[in-house]
Amino acid sequence: EVQLMESGGGLVQPGGSLRLSCAASGFTFNDHYMDWVRQAPGKGLEWVGRIRNKAKSYTTEYAASVKGRFTISRDDSKNSLYLQMNSLKTDDTAVYYCAHPHTIAWGGAFDIWGQGTVVTVSS
Amino acid sequence: IQLTQSPSSLSASVGDRVTITCRASQGISNYLAWYQQKPGKAPKLLIYTASTLQSGVPSRFSGSGSGTDFTLTISSLQPEDFATYFCQHLDSYPVTFGQGTKLEIK
Numbered sequence: 001e002v003q004l005m006e007s008g009g010g011l012v013q014p015g016g017s018l019r020l021s022c023a024a025s026g027f028t029f030n031d032h033y034m035d036w037v038r039q040a041p042g043k044g045l046e047w048v049g050r051i052r053n054k055a056k057s058y059t060t061e062y063a064a065s066v067k068g069r070f071t072i073s074r075d076d077s078k079n080s081l082y083l084q085m086n087s088l089k090t091d092d093t094a095v096y097y098c099a100h101p102h103t104i105a106w107g108g109a110f111d112i113w114g115q116g117t118v119v120t121v122s123s
Numbered sequence: 124i125q126l127t128q129s130p131s132s133l134s135a136s137v138g139d140r141v142t143i144t145c146r147a148s149q150g151i152s153n154y155l156a157w158y159q160q161k162p163g164k165a166p167k168l169l170i171y172t173a174s175t176l177q178s179g180v181p182s183r184f185s186g187s188g189s190g191t192d193f194t195l196t197i198s199s200l201q202p203e204d205f206a207t208y209f210c211q212h213l214d215s216y217p218v219t220f221g222q223g224t225k226l227e228i229k
Contacts, residue, residue: 035218045158045166045209047218061216097165107213109156109171116165 002026002112004098009117016088016121022081022098022114030054030076033101035110036083038094038119048072048096051081053104065091088121095119124148126210128221134229139200143224145193145210154214157186157195160223161206169208170195200226 008020022034033056036048049062051072060072071084081098095116101108125148135141145155153173158166168177170186173193183198197204205228210221 044223045160045211045220047211047220050216050218063217102168102171107152107154107172109168109177109211109213110158110166111168111171111177113165113167 004100004112004114006096006098006114006117009096009119011120011122012088013123014088014090014121017084017086018088018119020083020085020096020098020117020119022083024079024081024098024100027100027112029079031104033104033108034072034074034081035099035101036072036081037097037099037110037113038092039097039116040091040094043094046094048083050101056104085119088119090121093119093121124151124212124214124219126212126219126221128208128210128224130224131222132225132227134227135200136229137200137202141197141200141226143195143208143210143226145188145195145221147191147193147212147214150190151212151214153189154212155186155188155193156211156213157184158209158211159204159206160209166209202228 003025005023033052035050069087073082097116098114099110100112102111127146155173157170160166174186208224
């Protein structure tokens, strides 16, 4: 069964750090790009960023709102994706999803999503 | 690229035909997807490349459009279709989503 499972969410103070993980199973993880998407309480979806595969040198893209604070990485040997979040702000409070683009070709939509992990930034 | 969905909310009855529109602030070819989200759940992919039905999605869902104007149509609403729908462009970075359309039971 194709599956993504996030972990690592929690309560953190403004200015703090948190590392989210996403465990993948049921597909050849190392071939694929992976994304993070978040959703603030009662709000819409916001794309956070992407990491490409080894063939594309693990290059990354980020939303302007997180660039310089968040870092996406992956460990293909563990079929795992990560999101390191630093200098957290209250606006970063959201459910964070990892998502799988259905193709590495341009325009790949997200056909697999994790269940989400909740990050709350509050003092 | 900004995506504007209309309407923001919609009341309809089982069996109705419903259309949701998504307008892009600039041309995005056909790099548009549609998702359905129910409360407390992750989004579910319905349509990609504007009109391709994702495997396992009922044929009452259809998508059309190219360039800047796109539509999602549900031909005959079923009880399980009441949810929030989002469009997403994948033409360039940053990827963005529309603000969502909440489909409620009349």
